[in-house]
Amino acid sequence: MxxxxxxxxxxxxxxxxxxxxxxxxxxxxxxxxxxxxxxxxxxxxxxxxxxxxxxxxxxxLNYGKGVHNTQETIETEAVFHFSPGEKILSLGNIGCMLNCGYCHNWKTSQAKYVTDKDVYYYTPEQVIESALRHGIKVLSWTYNDPVVWHEFILDTAKLAKEAGLINLYKSAFFITEEAIDELLPVIDIFSISLKSSSSEYYRKVTTGWIEPVLEGIKKVYHAGKHVEISTLMVTDISDNEDSARTISKWILDELDPSVPLHFVRFHPDYKMANSTRTPIDRLHKAKTIAQEMGLKHVYLGNINDDEATNSYCYQCSSLLVTRYGLNAENVGLDKTGHCLKCGHYNNFITLQKTHSKKPINPKHLNISDYEKKEFHWHGDIVSIHAQVANTTNISNIIFFRRIMENKMHGEWEHISLVPKESYRFIIAKSKPQELGTEFLLPPGISSNLHEVFDRAHFPTEAIEDIGISMNDTTPKIGYKGKQNMYPQLIKMVNNDEN
Known part of the structure; x- marks a missing residue:
C-alpha cells in the first residue's frame, strides 16, 4: 500500500x-x-x-514524530549573538517543503527515504520534561526543516514558554505569512538559511522560489525577533563574490547592519556528492566583502580553528567571544551584551547562567564494571553524536572526557539518565591539541556513535553499524540515485547569471 x-x-x-x-x-x-x-x-x-x-x-502525518532529540550548543544553529555557548535541545522531524540538491539531511527531509527505525515519538510534555531535566533553556526546531512540523511546534513551544524556555527556529523559511503569524507569539529566535540571492538558484537547486523567503525574513525582523542569517556557499555555484555582495546589500537595505551574517562551508551530499568542500579562502573573501560593505557581525561556519568564528567589538575590536568549532566562551561581554572594555553594545542577548552541575570523578567507582569507548577526530570530522539508552529500571550515569595530546585528558563530564531514558548529545572538538573523546558506560547502558559532517547534519547511521568513514568529505551511506546534478547545476546557474 x-x-x-x-x-x-x-x-x-x-x-x-x-x-x-x-x-x-x-x-x-x-x-x-x-x-x-x-x-x-x-x-x-x-x-x-x-x-x-x-x-x-x-x-x-508527522505530529510528534521525528529524529532523536539531541543536546547541542546554540552555535550549531548559526546563532552567535544569543547567549554564546548555551546548551540547546535540537528537535528535527520528517519531511520538507523543499528538495535541495545538496541536502545534508535527505534521509529525513525527503520522506520517501524515511525508515521506521529512524523515527522517534514524543509528546509536547515529554520534550519539555527532557529539557528541564537536563538543565536546557533553549528548544531548537531544526534539521530537516521545522516548517512542516507546524502543529507540533506550536503546541510544544507554547508549553515551553510557560515553563520559561526559549524557542529557536532554524529554517530555510519557505513558509506563508499566515503560518508566520501563528509562529510569532511563541518563537523567540529565527536563524534563517537564505540559500542564495538568485531566483534561478532557488528554482533549480532548492525547487522553491526566493520571494516568500525574503518577505518572511523581513516580517520576523520587523516583529522584533532576534534574527541571524546564514548562507551555504556551495562550491562553484554560490561561493562567488557576487553572491556575497548581493546578500550583504539586501541585509543592509531591508534589515540593518547589526544583523549577524554567516557564510557557511558546504560538504558534498545527496545529488551533489560528486562536488568538493568550499575552499576556505572563498569564505574569507565573502566575509571581507560583507564587512567592507558595512555589516557589523560577519562569521564563517563549518570551520574550526579560525578567527573568523570569533566575535570582536565593532567599536574597539576587543575579543568578545572565542569559538572553536561548536564550542564558545564569553571573554569580553558583560551581562547585558556590552563590551567590557569600551562599553559598546554589540547586539548580543545573554541569558543568566545557571550553576554547572557538580562534577563526579569516576575514579571512586569500580571502573572494571564499565564499558570503555573511544572516538578519534579525523580530518573534518570534528564532532559526533553520542546516543545512549538506559535499559534499566534505576537511574544511571555515563561519563566522557576529551583525549588530548601527550596522554593528557580533559576533566570528566557526565550525563544522568532516568530509568528507560534514551538521550543523544553532541561532542565537538574544542582545541587543536584534542585528539578525540573517551566514554565510560555502566552496565545497562546501550550506546552508539554517529559521525557529524557539519553543524547542520543529522546522522542516522551509527559507526557501530557502518564503520568509521574512510574520508571526511561526505557520509559513507550516500544517495543511490543519479549523482550528476552538480556539473549540470554549475552550467545552468552560471549561464543564467551571465
Whole structure:
C-alpha cells in the first residue's frame, strides 16, 4: 500500500488535524502552510509528503514524530549573538517543503527515504520534561526543516514558554505569512538559511522560489525577533563574490547592519556528492566583502580553528567571544551584551547562567564494571553524536572526557539518565591539541556513535553499524540515485547569471 508514491510505514499510519486548511468543493483540500499552497486530493499527500487529505480534511502525518532529540550548543544553529555557548535541545522531524540538491539531511527531509527505525515519538510534555531535566533553556526546531512540523511546534513551544524556555527556529523559511503569524507569539529566535540571492538558484537547486523567503525574513525582523542569517556557499555555484555582495546589500537595505551574517562551508551530499568542500579562502573573501560593505557581525561556519568564528567589538575590536568549532566562551561581554572594555553594545542577548552541575570523578567507582569507548577526530570530522539508552529500571550515569595530546585528558563530564531514558548529545572538538573523546558506560547502558559532517547534519547511521568513514568529505551511506546534478547545476546557474 502507498500514499501518492510514499510507501506506508508505521510512522505514516496515524495523523492529526492540520492548521491552515482550506476545504474545496470537490473533496480536495488546499494547504496554506508553504507558498506551494498544495491542492491535495483524497488519500494523497502534498509536496512535503507529510501533510495529507484524509476524509476530505487536511492532516499532518508527522505530529510528534521525528529524529532523536539531541543536546547541542546554540552555535550549531548559526546563532552567535544569543547567549554564546548555551546548551540547546535540537528537535528535527520528517519531511520538507523543499528538495535541495545538496541536502545534508535527505534521509529525513525527503520522506520517501524515511525508515521506521529512524523515527522517534514524543509528546509536547515529554520534550519539555527532557529539557528541564537536563538543565536546557533553549528548544531548537531544526534539521530537516521545522516548517512542516507546524502543529507540533506550536503546541510544544507554547508549553515551553510557560515553563520559561526559549524557542529557536532554524529554517530555510519557505513558509506563508499566515503560518508566520501563528509562529510569532511563541518563537523567540529565527536563524534563517537564505540559500542564495538568485531566483534561478532557488528554482533549480532548492525547487522553491526566493520571494516568500525574503518577505518572511523581513516580517520576523520587523516583529522584533532576534534574527541571524546564514548562507551555504556551495562550491562553484554560490561561493562567488557576487553572491556575497548581493546578500550583504539586501541585509543592509531591508534589515540593518547589526544583523549577524554567516557564510557557511558546504560538504558534498545527496545529488551533489560528486562536488568538493568550499575552499576556505572563498569564505574569507565573502566575509571581507560583507564587512567592507558595512555589516557589523560577519562569521564563517563549518570551520574550526579560525578567527573568523570569533566575535570582536565593532567599536574597539576587543575579543568578545572565542569559538572553536561548536564550542564558545564569553571573554569580553558583560551581562547585558556590552563590551567590557569600551562599553559598546554589540547586539548580543545573554541569558543568566545557571550553576554547572557538580562534577563526579569516576575514579571512586569500580571502573572494571564499565564499558570503555573511544572516538578519534579525523580530518573534518570534528564532532559526533553520542546516543545512549538506559535499559534499566534505576537511574544511571555515563561519563566522557576529551583525549588530548601527550596522554593528557580533559576533566570528566557526565550525563544522568532516568530509568528507560534514551538521550543523544553532541561532542565537538574544542582545541587543536584534542585528539578525540573517551566514554565510560555502566552496565545497562546501550550506546552508539554517529559521525557529524557539519553543524547542520543529522546522522542516522551509527559507526557501530557502518564503520568509521574512510574520508571526511561526505557520509559513507550516500544517495543511490543519479549523482550528476552538480556539473549540470554549475552550467545552468552560471549561464543564467551571465
Amino acid at each position: 502507498s500514499i501518492n508514491g510514499l510507501s506506508t510505514q508505521k510512522w505514516t499510519q496515524e495523523s492529526q488535524p492540520a492548521n491552515l486548511e482550506e476545504i474545496l468543493s470537490d473533496g480536495s483540500v488546499k494547504c496554506h502552510l508553504s507558498p506551494r499552497n498544495c491542492v491535495i486530493k483524497e488519500g494523497r499527500v502534498g509536496f512535503c509528503k507529510v501533510r495529507a487529505n484524509r476524509n476530505g480534511r487536511l492532516v499532518t
